[in-house]
Amino acid sequence: MKKQHLRGCKETESPPNITIKGILGLLMESVDHSDDKQVISLGMGDPTVHSCFSATVAAQEAVVEALRSAKFNGYSPTVGLPQTRKAIADYLSNDLPYELSADEVYITAGCTQAIEVALSVLARPGCNILLPRPGFPIYGLCAEFRNIEVRYFDLLPDNGWEVDLHAVEELADHNTMAMVIINPGNPCGNVYTYQHLEKIAATAKRLAIVVIADEVYGHLAFGPNPFVPMGTFGSIAPVLTLGSLSKRWLVPGWRVGWLATTTTVGTLKNAKFVERLKKNCDICGGPATFIQAAVTGIIQGTQDMFFKKNIRLLKQTSDLCYQKTTAISCFSCPSKPQGSMVFMVKLNSSMLKDISDDLDFCFKLAKEESVIILPGSAVGLQNWLRIMFAAEPSSLEEALERVKSFCDRHAR
Known part of the structure; x- marks a missing residue:
């Protein structure tokens, strides 16, 4: 067997044996449904749950x-x-x-x-x-x-x-x-x-x-x-x-x-x-x-205007997401999103009390704020978060305001 390298690894450090849908399902079960807050999911890569993204x-x-x-x-x-x-x-x-x-x-x-x-x-x-x-x-x-x-x-x-x-x-x-x-x-x-x-x-x-x-x-x-x-x-x-x-x-x-x-x-x-x-x-x-x-x-x-409209909207929501996440002190992002519908944000859990890692963060966020974000551990990177930005701008903004409130409340 080849020795583990600093730049890569074998199966010993693989992502957990669970699907993204499985983790998101568990996060949804953590939501406090007695709360009046509407659940906003920035976890699943399905833009069609938002009316601004629909087929022609x-x-x-x-x-x-x-x-x-x-x-x-x-x-x-x-x-x-x-x-x-x-x-x-x-x-x-x-x-x-x-x-x-x-x-x-x-x-x-x-x-x-x-x-x-x-x-x-x-x-x-x-x-x-x-x-x-x-x-x-x-x-x-x-x-x-x-x-x-x-x-x-x-x-x-x-x-x-x-x-x-x-x-x-x-x-x-x-x-x-x-x-x-x-x-x-x-x-x-x-x-x-x-x-x-x-x-x-x-x-x-x-x-x-x-x-x-x-x-x-x-x-x-x-x-x-x-x-x-x-x-x-x-x-x-x-x-x-x-x-x-x-x-x-x-x-x-x-x-x-x-x-x-x-x-x-x-x-x-x-x-x-x-x-x-x-x-x-x-x-x-x-x-x-x-x-x-x-x-x-x-x-x-399908006409080109359909694709251009979606690209403009994704650019708008990605910029909004980047702006809001970089304003949260315990988050950092190496670069602005350039494509797709998701991006990664690094979590500094040491700046938060009662939060041990990305999984703990996401489960407590779901319970307290009814916002669903995918923990980075699900995609192989602990203490990072994957955020879906293909969403209604107003819903995205509200969700990220709730995330900021959560982080402020748990700040050391």
């Missing part, structure tokens, strides 16, 4: 039209409807230096199923995977179910949450199958530069590993760095791109995701790997057929 009429009409046609009541091919695969391939190709074919896209039930498929097809006896810390805990849970050893590399908060590539090189060995990159960042709210992504690809090439690029928040960037898909560097290293309609189109409950082999090199293109992908899809199935059939209409019918 075009998206709704595309689903209704597909359903009423009565042409999509049967099973779809397990890899996805041909027209759906083509629609996603065309959509992804808009930002790539090469054209994806429909055969390189596999439709999944949300990005969670895409994660399951990716890890299943890459797994082999004795293998390990490199995951970011902080990160999205579903990767660790999926790896555990498939007996894949997990090794965590740190993201660097003082450097825009960039990947510690030295840690990646130290943690990898001949059994490493892949590394995961989440961009725009969940939970950090960062957006990687072209140059940093290129370095990640070069590192993956040296290590002969696959890059699993989680781009669920693709294009939700509102800072100085534009969103660059990892598949841009698919000629350097093999890249599996995972995504969904959930965030950009504001339809998380429709469960439309995808896995795409956005690469021109490596084993991802050989017939044996493609056959494994198809067989895995045979086991898993995918989204409802009529929802798949609506994807072309959803993509083609």
Whole structure:
């Protein structure tokens, strides 16, 4: 076994074996419902609970039209409807230096199923995977179910949450199958530069590993760095791109995701790997057929003004969130959010009485103020907090005022 390194760690310091939904459920149980305060959740990454974030009429009409046609009541091919695969391939190709074919896209039930498929097809006896810390805990849970050893590399908060590539090189060995990159960042709210992504690809090439690029928040960037898909560097290293309609189109409950082999090199293109992908899809199935059939209409019918409006709103709420959190003395934030819908705030619990750590903070905050925030321990970073800023500005402001009151009340 490799010795633990300062820049990264193996499974011994992994996030707790519980899902984000599980922790948020426990936090909701802690709320004092005898209090008149309305519960405000800044924990779950579902913007649609707020009326300012809603799907377009075009998206709704595309689903209704597909359903009423009565042409999509049967099973779809397990890899996805041909027209759906083509629609996603065309959509992804808009930002790539090469054209994806429909055969390189596999439709999944949300990005969670895409994660399951990716890890299943890459797994082999004795293998390990490199995951970011902080990160999205579903990767660790999926790896555990498939007996894949997990090794965590740190993201660097003082450097825009960039990947510690030295840690990646130290943690990898001949059994490493892949590394995961989440961009725009969940939970950090960062957006990687072209140059940093290129370095990640070069590192993956040296290590002969696959890059699993989680781009669920693709294009939700509102800072100085534009969103660059990892598949841009698919000629350097093999890249599996995972995504969904959930965030950009504001339809998380429709469960439309995808896995795409956005690469021109490596084993991802050989017939044996493609056959494994198809067989895995045979086991898993995918989204409802009529929802798949609506994807072309959803993509083609959504106007740019919808995306621009949401980006403006996310910029507004992220700025508000950053302003309010940095005004709380026991909080610190290394940088303003640049993308996605969440970001990380460091908690200095030593400045608070009767608060031991981030978990204690979040449970007492839920009980006393009816505000739900995700403890950083849930995403692998103790004494940090993950805050969701995709909310009604007025609700967000009230929630953060309550957080400040809570911190003032518990101040030493």
